[in-house]
Amino acid sequence: SPKKQWSLQDFEIGKPLGKGKFGRVYLAREAKSKYIVALKVIFKEQLEKYKIQHQLKREMEIQSGLRHPNILRLYGWFHDSERIFLILEYAHGGELYRELRKRGFLSENKAATYILSLAQALAFCHEKDVIHRDIKPENLLLDHEGRLKIADFGWSVQSRAKRRTMCGTLDYLAPEMVENKAHDYAVDNWTLGILCYEFLYGVPPFEAENQTDTFRRIMNVDLSFPSTPCVSTEAKDLILRLLVKDSSKRLSLQKIMEHPWIVKNADPTSICNK
Numbered sequence: 225s226p227k228k229q230w231s232l233q234d235f236e237i238g239k240p241l242g243k244g245k246f247g248r249v250y251l252a253r254e255a256k257s258k259y260i261v262a263l264k265v266i267f268k269e270q271l272e273k274y275k276i277q278h279q280l281k282r283e284m285e286i287q288s289g290l291r292h293p294n295i296l297r298l299y300g301w302f303h304d305s306e307r308i309f310l311i312l313e314y315a316h317g318g319e320l321y322r323e324l325r326k327r328g329f330l331s332e333n334k335a336a337t338y339i340l341s342l343a344q345a346l347a348f349c350h351e352k353d354v355i356h357r358d359i360k361p362e363n364l365l366l367d368h369e370g371r372l373k374i375a376d377f378g379w380s381v382q383s384r385a386k387r388r389t390m391c392g393t394l395d396y397l398a399p400e401m402v403e404n405k406a407h408d409y410a411v412d413n414w415t416l417g418i419l420c421y422e423f424l425y426g427v428p429p430f431e432a433e434n435q436t437d438t439f440r441r442i443m444n445v446d447l448s449f450p451s452t453p454c455v456s457t458e459a460k461d462l463i464l465r466l467l468v469k470d471s472s473k474r475l476s477l478q479k480i481m482e483h484p485w486i487v488k489n490a491d492p493t494s495i496c497n498k
């Protein structure tokens with residue numbers, strides 16, 4: 225069917241869900257079907273100011289083409305004189321990092337399930353030549369069944385190092401990105417190691433009170449495991465095989481999916497065996 229031309233009149237706008245860098249996200253409902261969506265509003269003047277019109281366009285083309293159970297769907301978009309509207313899948317469970325902050329740290333079962341979902345989603349992206357999704361906890365949502373959804377499309381086109389320094393956190397940057405070296409798919413494997421650690425301990429492994437110290441800890445892979453919470457040896461083994469400075473030596477996505485800790489702890493019903 226030809227792409228429907230949407231407009232604001234097609235939607236009833238609900239509560240604001242959050243405020244991003246370039247605009248707000250609202251709960252919304254398509255008036256005829258009553259279908260619930262999230263509507264992301266981006267101001268054109270913001271895009272002009274930061275010169276990222278083409279990036280947004282490319283992100284939207286990539287995002288709308290990626291169909292995977294662990295990647296938030298972009299159903300379509302429309303614009304008026306001063307705003308662009310993205311029609312996004314609504315994830316009912318909210319932001320994963322809020323669950324992480326609320327609980328302090330996650331069970332090995334939940335952590336393994338989320339890491340497996342991320343590995344599957346990233347393997348899918350890499351097959352489509354899309355790399356380094358911005359997979360920090362702030363960009364992960366949960367659907368009504370607690371299934372993980374990667375929600376951010378502020379990915380890859382703009383080098384993450386530039387964007388991250390603007391936004392503050394460096395915790396998830398791989399060494400080759402910190403050094404602004406050419407990087408490839410393996411940066412995502414590093415980030416999975418960071419996330420696995422953060423899911424299990426509640427804080428990212430190289431956290432420090434300032435950026436210089438975080439940089440140094442990343443470059444030295446200055447990794448240590450606190451004695452509490454108690455974490456299994458297999459989980460630490462997976463983290464140690466991902467947080468490797470030489471990107472060619474990091475565990476591949478396939479090997480992550482086959483790792484004993486994942487096989488033993490990931491909840492098969494919460495993943496998609498596609």
Ligand SMILES: Cc1cc(Nc2nc(/C=C/c3ccccc3)nc3cc(N4CCN(C)CC4)ccc23)n[nH]1
Pocket residue numbers: 241242243244248249262312313314315316317318319365375
């Ligand atoms: C794009 C999208 C969002 C989304 N769902 C939700 N987003 C955000 C927060 C969103 C946000 C957006 C921009 C910047 C910061 C946060 N918060 C949410 C909070 C939710 N709840 C309901 C569940 N409660 C446990 C916590 C509060 C549910 C869905 C949420 N589905 N699709």
